[in-house]
Amino acid sequence: MTPSDADADGQLESLEAFGARAQAWIAQNLRPRRETPVSREEAQATGKALQAKIFDAGFAGVAIPKAYGGLGLTLDHQRVWAEATRDYETPGNYMVSIGMMLPTVLDHGSEAVKRRHIPRMLRGEEQWIQLLSEPSGGSDMAGALTRAERRGGCYVINGSKMWSSGAGTADYGICLARVNWDAPKHQGLGMFALPLKAKGVTINPIIPAQGGEAHFFIEYLDEVEVPEEYVLGAEGEGWTVAQRLLFHERNATAGVGYGLGLGGGTGGTSESSWRLDLPALARRHGRTEDPTIAAQLAEDHIEAVVGEQLATRINAGMRTGKLQGQWGSLLKLGMGIDCPANAELALAVAGADGVVWSGDNEGGEVVKQWLRVRGVSIAGGSNEIQRNIVSERLMGLPREPGDDKNTPFNELLRRAKARS
Amino acid sequence: MRFDLTEEQEMVRETARRFLENEAPLSRVRHAFDSTEGFSRETWRKECELGWAALAAPESAGGFSASGARGQDLAIIAEEMGRLIGAGPFIPTAVVLDALGRAVEPAAHEDLAQRVVAGEALVAWAFGESGGRWDPTTFDTRVRTDGGEVVVDGAKAYVEAGAQAEALLVTATSDQGVLQVLAPVDAPGVTVIPNRSIDFVRRFAEVRFEGVRLPRSALVTAAPGAAQVERQLQLALLLQCAETNGAVERAFEFTVDYMRDRFAFGRAIASYQALKHRLADMLLRIHSAMATTDAGLEAFDAGAPDAGKLARVAKAYVSSRATAIVSDLVQLTGGLGVTWDHDLHLYERRVALNRAIYGTPEHARAEVHRMIFQ
Numbered sequence: 001m002t003p004s005d006a007d008a009d010g011q012l013e014s015l016e017a018f019g020a021r022a023q024a025w026i027a028q029n030l031r032p033r034r035e036t037p038v039s040r041e042e043a044q045a046t047g048k049a050l051q052a053k054i055f056d057a058g059f060a061g062v063a064i065p066k067a068y069g070g071l072g073l074t075l076d077h078q079r080v081w082a083e084a085t086r087d088y089e090t091p092g093n094y095m096v097s098i099g100m101m102l103p104t105v106l107d108h109g110s111e112a113v114k115r116r117h118i119p120r121m122l123r124g125e126e127q128w129i130q131l132l133s134e135p136s137g138g139s140d141m142a143g144a145l146t147r148a149e150r151r152g153g154c155y156v157i158n159g160s161k162m163w164s165s166g167a168g169t170a171d172y173g174i175c176l177a178r179v180n181w182d183a184p185k186h187q188g189l190g191m192f193a194l195p196l197k198a199k200g201v202t203i204n205p206i207i208p209a210q211g212g213e214a215h216f217f218i219e220y221l222d223e224v225e226v227p228e229e230y231v232l233g234a235e236g237e238g239w240t241v242a243q244r245l246l247f248h249e250r251n252a253t254a255g256v257g258y259g260l261g262l263g264g265g266t267g268g269t270s271e272s273s274w275r276l277d278l279p280a281l282a283r284r285h286g287r288t289e290d291p292t293i294a295a296q297l298a299e300d301h302i303e304a305v306v307g308e309q310l311a312t313r314i315n316a317g318m319r320t321g322k323l324q325g326q327w328g329s330l331l332k333l334g335m336g337i338d339c340p341a342n343a344e345l346a347l348a349v350a351g352a353d354g355v356v357w358s359g360d361n362e363g364g365e366v367v368k369q370w371l372r373v374r375g376v377s378i379a380g381g382s383n384e385i386q387r388n389i390v391s392e393r394l395m396g397l398p399r400e401p402g403d404d405k406n407t408p409f410n411e412l413l414r415r416a417k418a419r420s
Numbered sequence: 421m422r423f424d425l426t427e428e429q430e431m432v433r434e435t436a437r438r439f440l441e442n443e444a445p446l447s448r449v450r451h452a453f454d455s456t457e458g459f460s461r462e463t464w465r466k467e468c469e470l471g472w473a474a475l476a477a478p479e480s481a482g483g484f485s486a487s488g489a490r491g492q493d494l495a496i497i498a499e500e501m502g503r504l505i506g507a508g509p510f511i512p513t514a515v516v517l518d519a520l521g522r523a524v525e526p527a528a529h530e531d532l533a534q535r536v537v538a539g540e541a542l543v544a545w546a547f548g549e550s551g552g553r554w555d556p557t558t559f560d561t562r563v564r565t566d567g568g569e570v571v572v573d574g575a576k577a578y579v580e581a582g583a584q585a586e587a588l589l590v591t592a593t594s595d596q597g598v599l600q601v602l603a604p605v606d607a608p609g610v611t612v613i614p615n616r617s618i619d620f621v622r623r624f625a626e627v628r629f630e631g632v633r634l635p636r637s638a639l640v641t642a643a644p645g646a647a648q649v650e651r652q653l654q655l656a657l658l659l660q661c662a663e664t665n666g667a668v669e670r671a672f673e674f675t676v677d678y679m680r681d682r683f684a685f686g687r688a689i690a691s692y693q694a695l696k697h698r699l700a701d702m703l704l705r706i707h708s709a710m711a712t713t714d715a716g717l718e719a720f721d722a723g724a725p726d727a728g729k730l731a732r733v734a735k736a737y738v739s740s741r742a743t744a745i746v747s748d749l750v751q752l753t754g755g756l757g758v759t760w761d762h763d764l765h766l767y768e769r770r771v772a773l774n775r776a777i778y779g780t781p782e783h784a785r786a787e788v789h790r791m792i793f794q
Contacts, residue, residue: 279792288793295782298789302733306712310704313711317423334704388693390700395676397699398691 005065005072012073019080025057030088033264040213044169047091051124054091061098061122063258064106069119075257076319082261090264096166097121099252099259101128101174104245105193108232113193117172130245131161131175131194131219138163138378139385141176142186142239143412146221148177155179155192155231157224163379167203167217170196174245175221176238178409185409189238191245193230200224210371211361249380250328253335256315257328274339274376275304276346276369285350293348300345303338310334326389333386336377343373421499421662422714428486429496435470436500446763449505449620456614457584458621459507461542467508468539472497476514478521481533489721490518491655495662495713502666505766507621509542509581511659515652516543516589519600522648523640529602532587544585545652546576546603546627547778554779556649561592561629563599568636570601572609572629578777582625583614589640590629591652597644607632619773620766654720654731656778661713661738664774668706668742671767672699675749695752702748705741712737729791736784742771 005012013021030050038046054060055069062078064070071077102121105114105128120126137143146159157177164173173194180188196203200222205214233241252259278300282288288297311331317323347354350366357363377383391397404412425433443463452458468474475493477483486493494514501510517536520529535541548554549561561574572590582588588603588610605612609632615624641648676699679690690696716734719727746768750757757764775781 283793294789295785298736298785298792301792302736302785302788305730305733306708306737309711309715310708313423313707313714320423322423330704330707333700334708337701337704384693384697387697387700390703391690391696395696395699395703397676397680397696398688400691400693401687 013077015076015080018073018077019084022059022081022084025059026084026088029053029057030085030090033087033089044093046089047093048124050089051091051094051122055123061102061118064102064118064122068106068114069122075260078258078260085261085264088264090261091124092262092264093166094124094127095252095259095262096130097126097128097170099257099262100245100248101130101172103248103258104174104241105232107244108191108237108241109193110229110231112229117193126172127166127170128172128174128193129164129166129170129196130249131164131167131173132242132245133161133163135160135162135218139382141242142189144176144178144189146175146177148179148190148192148226150179150235153228155190155226155228157192157194157221157226159221161219161221162206163216164219165215165217165379167196167219168205168214172196173219174232174241175226176242179235179238181410182408183236184406185404185412186239187236188409189242190235191232191238191241192226193232194221194224194226195230198224208372208375210368246381247326247328250326250332253328253332253380255311256318256331274335274373275342276366278342278346278349281346281349281366285353287349287351293345296345296348300342303341307331307334307338325393327394329381329386329389330394332380333383333390336383336386339376340373343370346370421496421665421710422492425496426487429493432471432475432486432493433496433500436472436497437503439467439470440500440504440506444504444507446504446766449507449766452507452621456623458619458623459509461539464508464542465539467510468537472508472510473513473517473537473539476517476521477533477537478526480526481517481521481530482537483517483521489717491658491717491720492714494655494659495717498659498662499666499669502663502668502770503670505620505667505770506663509544509584511656511663512545512580512585513543514659515545515656518655519589519640519648519652520602524642525637525639528637529640532602541587542581542585543587543589544579544582544625545656546579546582546588546590547652547656548576548578550575550577550626552578552776552780554653554783556591556653557598557646559591559593559598561590563590563592563594563601565594565636566633569633570636570638572601572603572632572634574629576627576629577624578615579625579627580622580777582627583612583623588627591649594643597646598641598649599639599643599645600641600649601634601638602640603629603632603634603638607634609633617773618769620769622770622773650728651720653778654716654727657731657735657784658713658716658720660774660778661709661716661734664738664742664771665706665709665713667767667770667774668709668745671746671749671764672702672706674763675753679752689752698748698752702745705745709734709738709741729788732784732787732791735779736781736788738781739771739775739784740781743768743775746771 061070062073062081063075066072132141134144136145148155148157173196175192175194177190178188179190201224202220204218206216206218207214251257314327346366347370354366392399474483520533523529536543563570563572589600590603591600609630611628613626617624680688682689712734716730719730750764756762
């Protein structure tokens, strides 16, 4: 159920009325999306201005309650907005902050934090990110070693986090840290809204394999103070909050839920797309009729079409309540299988011209896509983690046996040390 | 099947499932293995009483609609039939009724259509030709006019229920383009040769036409009739996809249940990641297959411009994934899965049959390639 605010008569604005209102404003105020790619700096600057403009016009946070600066409508209304803005310039850099972190704050934040920060997130004044994985582990997220200690009226955080996207420019990070080392690993965690510009936070970029700018960062947290009201959920409920955050992340990545319509951007060919347009690439290389790849090109197109059709189906299942639980995982798994195959086929289509080119290091988009594409099958829960979720939580199959769920975390660490 | 069925569609689905579970369980399917006809005419008549054929017919011939979307209504039945290896000639019946309802002179065929809807008469679609040819734009079988008559010459292959039908809808080439005529099987010059298929209950036939003379009233689709033939092929492909989806879903269900109960090395085999991760991938394919079938049906019912491409996308995706999944279900079942007594081979047979009929996924892929780059 989406939180929604009905008007005085208990009536929500109809989808048609909202759509008409949105379309009228969009036509007057947004520019058609550009064909050419836009640099990241420019995208960030235009994105911020655009987000403020959309907020000020009363179209940001379609499904977020009015009390926190949203419109108080439903996710169906947000879909209408997403469809109406499809061909227009929209902010492309709020997927994480507004699509994933905001709903987590909405679910688990204190009233004070929600009232103070959600409007700022919606207007694009504050960027929020996640601080979950650590250098010591990503898939086994509940094994976090970052430490949170209660001292006086606040928590003091020590440790390090990794793979946080956008940390270089962000304001707050939702940070998983251990509050109790004698409890079993899932039960000894807390979740904190950690100020990234505070004293004790060092943020370093992680340069990706394909080179260029960093998308991900590593953070060192040294005696960082977090006020009590910035705890999300109760002190020992960090894992529950993390589950909720991951749920929103999977949905947003899969193009459903609160992330709907936030994946746009201002430029034509989105540099962040996980799929290359292979028919276009084949045309450029004069290989559309090449019998060695013809069937695979068709298959790639079929996978792209079916991927979208699957998202429509899963959406309908969630909307009608026939699907319960983390079905975004199935879509995430689909992308995690399909996109690497797409990049692999791109190598075949481009051939030698994909790996050797004239000029400087700016070329090689095809092979660079192949270098980066495993990001989609690893980030946000690897394919293997998604397969666990699909088989265990969606299908209800038994877990692999293990006692890590019931053993005090300290004891697990001792055993691991003794074995190595 | 889609998640947002109308209430009436839900009722159609539930009634169909209950009927098949009670009247046509797998034990009966097994029993029909050696029978000539494959299916029971009595059961088919009862299925028609439930309105299965009527879903494809216009009101004037006793037809009805659960949702106003013919393809989507019919797919509900096809999927349910797939779950239990349904026997009756559902797809050819639906295709022929669709053609008769849109005939140059529907009244000329109304009597037959009504008897088909009631399950009293059987019809078949003589479409494919030997060598696995399913191109809807050109046929070796030809029709010419001669005075007040039409004359059919040629041969058709893979005609489902061809040896049980009393009349055949023959799709053929003429000087003016593709057309369709209705030929009674007892017309002079028609020879029906029953074939055997890998499926337990689906029977096919070859049909030869040697100077078969029919009255002008036998004409169902006038030349150039390529649009209607393309429409029939789309419907057949999509209903076949729905049926395949039902078969794969059911085989997946009972295999997963088996894996929950089967113990090895001290625990249920469904708990091993090496196995359950494969099941997760299968679930992804199964939902994808249903999604692309439903999207194809929606485009078909709306007469969307990309309906032809989406039907091929569905065929290519569904057929190839289905055989891969069911074959891997055999692997997951272990030795039992390769025995006659286990039900999996009934499902392997059906999805292997459906993979090839109305064209292979490889063929559909080539069509998609042509459509992308044309």
